[in-house]
Amino acid sequence: MKIGISGASGQLGKSVLSHLTRRGGNHQLVGVSRSPQTVAAPAEGRFGDFDRIDSLVQAYAGLDRLLVIPSAELAPGVRSAQLRAAIDAASQAGVPHVFLMSVAGTHEASVPSLGEAFWVGEQALIRSALQWTILRMNYYAQSMADEIKMSLGGGVLAGLGDERVAYVSRDDIAAAAAGALLGDGHSGAIYNLTGPASITGAERASIVSEIVGKPVSYVTITVDQLRAGLSQAGLPAPVLDAMTDIKTSFVEGKFDIVTGDVARLSGLRSKSLREILAAALA
Template structure:
């Protein structure tokens, strides 16, 4: 058995490779990456794989029995990139394709979902046996928010009382490892997230504990939030994306707690404060 992990030098991919190495001989693991020189320390075979260069994918997937497709980070370009990966996996005779998607990708207003929905449709149409991992938000995504809040004493946002069932990248990676090394996961769609759905008041409380001083959450209107982000130096397009995501959170799109991730990994997911504190130390 050979398992190929795409995007293996990314923040999630590195955790997946490390987790696979704990369960399998290194010779059964391949890191498929755009820049092989960045993967020298992974301890597994490295192959070049560029989503924008399909010819590299055929070589990267040669002999693979399983492929983990970690979604690309080029928003707006992911559908053709993912199409190339699925086509290459099918051509290589891959018997199990695992994809990291978004919560309820086929039926949600989440701003990030359309490209994931399209990719899921491509995978289903390919005929390759698959598992869809619909990952909720990463706790580490709030590192910059926490840093700014510690500096100013205020956590700003426009998510209202919306909740986020986040987990750490290590938690989600462990879920992927469980699927890649386990049996009976073909054809399944997992809605993965943390065991607790927290509010931004909760987030401010955890940042307060980490910082040793009081941090308050200030809920803004969408327009106020956008203006504050632009004033802080974010490009208008990025600010608009952040605000749209907060509006999604306010609508409850990231609040679902399913328990499926903790069931897959055989332990509770990492608590918000613990995960955030670790991420801040690494930042």
């Protein structure tokens, strides 16, 4: 079986390929990227650009299974166009089974919502793929760790409300994706890849306080206050808009879902936010 990872040069793509390699077997691996030279052996590197559908058709040729990992593009409408192109290219290349990395809480949305791209991608996949599987990620625990590092100096973590989120390790997502790609019986399934518990903002602050050994509090702020703080930090407008969208999704409950899908697909226990933060803040 020949398995392709589209978006292979990103952190998640590299991790999926690493898990597939460690699992062994007779399968062949293909890493599709705008920088195919960065794809590590034994995987074959192929050039593929989400903005050039012809390159994707060539890169996906001969694959039995394909995982499409969305790009990090934040400009409104760009990522959804890229996902439509990738899924169309997979159909043109005759890929029998396409897996899509999506996000928790995906529902009908329009530009400029970040969720628009994932809604468009999921719908395009369901309509056109011969066989399809959707892997919806919860929020990266590592991304929250990075945010916490920037806030530790003031001893305060801020959010827009309770922010119940089942933070999940990037490596656990990769392990689950590898398990799904190698397994059978996943056609037509939508999985939610989550951590073992949904953590509130206050609980997050308590965990951090225990790890660093000093008081850390949690405060609720307004959207305007959030945007002002991000702007003062010098973040560009697209990142500012994305962070506001994400934080709003937290309080809307889109990431407040806990499943056993990581263990079900990978055979491994999903790591807790405490474990990730303990390693990151050590």
